[in-house]
Amino acid sequence: MAVAFVQLAKEMVSPTQVYVRFVRVQAYAPSVRGREKRINKATAPGKVILFGEHAVVYGRPAMAVPVLEVQAKAVLHSRRGDGFRIVAANLERDYRLADAPPNNPLAKIICLTYQYLKQPLPSNLELRLTSTIPLGRGLGSGAAVSTAIVRALAMFYDHPLSAEEVSALVYEVEKIHHGTPSGIDNTVIAFEQPVYFVKGKPIQRMHVSSPFTLVIGDTGMVSPTHRVVGDLRSRWQADPQQYEGYFDEISAITQQARIIIEQPDSDLARLGKLMNENHEVLVRLGISSPKLEQLIQAAHQAGALGAKLSGAGWGGNMIALATPQTAKAIAKALTQAGAVGVIVTKVK
Ligand code: MEV
Numbered sequence: 001m002a003v004a005f006v007q008l009a010k011e012m013v014s015p016t017q018v019y020v021r022f023v024r025v026q027a028y029a030p031s032v033r034g035r036e037k038r039i040n041k042a043t044a045p046g047k048v049i050l051f052g053e054h055a056v057v058y059g060r061p062a063m064a065v066p067v068l069e070v071q072a073k074a075v076l077h078s079r080r081g082d083g084f085r086i087v088a089a090n091l092e093r094d095y096r097l098a099d100a101p102p103n104n105p106l107a108k109i110i111c112l113t114y115q116y117l118k119q120p121l122p123s124n125l126e127l128r129l130t131s132t133i134p135l136g137r138g139l140g141s142g143a144a145v146s147t148a149i150v151r152a153l154a155m156f157y158d159h160p161l162s163a164e165e166v167s168a169l170v171y172e173v174e175k176i177h178h179g180t181p182s183g184i185d186n187t188v189i190a191f192e193q194p195v196y197f198v199k200g201k202p203i204q205r206m207h208v209s210s211p212f213t214l215v216i217g218d219t220g221m222v223s224p225t226h227r228v229v230g231d232l233r234s235r236w237q238a239d240p241q242q243y244e245g246y247f248d249e250i251s252a253i254t255q256q257a258r259i260i261i262e263q264p265d266s267d268l269a270r271l272g273k274l275m276n277e278n279h280e281v282l283v284r285l286g287i288s289s290p291k292l293e294q295l296i297q298a299a300h301q302a303g304a305l306g307a308k309l310s311g312a313g314w315g316g317n318m319i320a321l322a323t324p325q326t327a328k329a330i331a332k333a334l335t336q337a338g339a340v341g342v343i344v345t346k347v348k
Pocket of ligand 1: 049053054055056138178180181182183225229311
């Protein structure tokens with residue numbers, strides 16, 4: 001049976017095929033027994049992009065950091081077997097993997113991970129997912145849920161995976177969420193440390209010389225990354241020269257920011273100015289929104305050293321550079337300006 005399943009999983013090309021194949025396999029899938037002592041849960045953090053969003057899709061560098069204050073969690077339980085079940089608690093969904101619709105990202109990451117671990121899919125397991133990461137707001141919720149799933153399955157089957165392996169598996173699912181993802185979200189979340197990222201190149205871990213405080217403000221507006229990325233792509237196709245120029249500007253800012261962050265006694269005032277400059281280019285790229293501008297202005301008025309949108313834009317989150325002294329006032333100002341959620345995090 002195990003051989004049969006692995007063969008089926010290897011042939012797996014599209015989630016539609018997965019659906020059909022799993023329906024057939026469930027009938028004689030094995031049960032998981034004696035797993036009580038196994039580690040059955042894992043978590044993964046959120047993330048924010050500090051510099052370089054969008055430009056990173058076009059080969060320029062970007063910088064991102066994990067946000068440990070919000071987490072996705074995956075827990076495996078055995079249950080009386082009527083197939084492998086997915087319980088997405090936040091979304092109040094409970095369904096059999098075999099009944100997952102085509103292109104379901106959860107089904108895809110589960111199938112890919114079983115295939116990678118060379119394990120047969122059991123008939124009596126439940127995967128329960130919870131998350132405190134707001135959905136669709138640029139905090140990496142999709143990549144974090146996928147990462148927690150891969151980690152939980154890897155631990156459950158006692159098959160440790162490196163951060164590179166986790167990241168590569170999650171990247172496959174990011175393509176469903178994002179269309180043409182750069183890979184920065186899966187990388188920063190799987191490695192759980194600040195990264196300097198260039199698409200297709202080995203990850204560069206960053207050394208944060210002087211830890212600094214970020215205040216993250218949520219507009220409450222869901223912004224599907226693939227839509228913003230797709231819209232920008234059509235504008236880039238219409239006028240590549242102008243948009244390549246914008247991406248080059250962002251690239252220069254990101255490189256300067258890296259130097260500041262990594263050098264001793266980082267000049268945080270200068271770093272804040274670079275955030276403002278990056279944001280100005282994102283405005284020219286058509287990525288901001290009135291609500292983002294409102295929150296960014298509120299952060300400036302409350303004493304932020306710099307502020308910018310973070311992630312795909314059009315909604316989602318903004319970030320403000322604070323000092324330990326100003327963080328509270330900035331958080332309050334963001335809430336008063338209409339942020340539906342505020343996170344204060346230390347980058348180190
Ligand atoms: C999304 O978190 C960041 C974007 O640059 C898209 C990507 O890198 O894939 C907007």
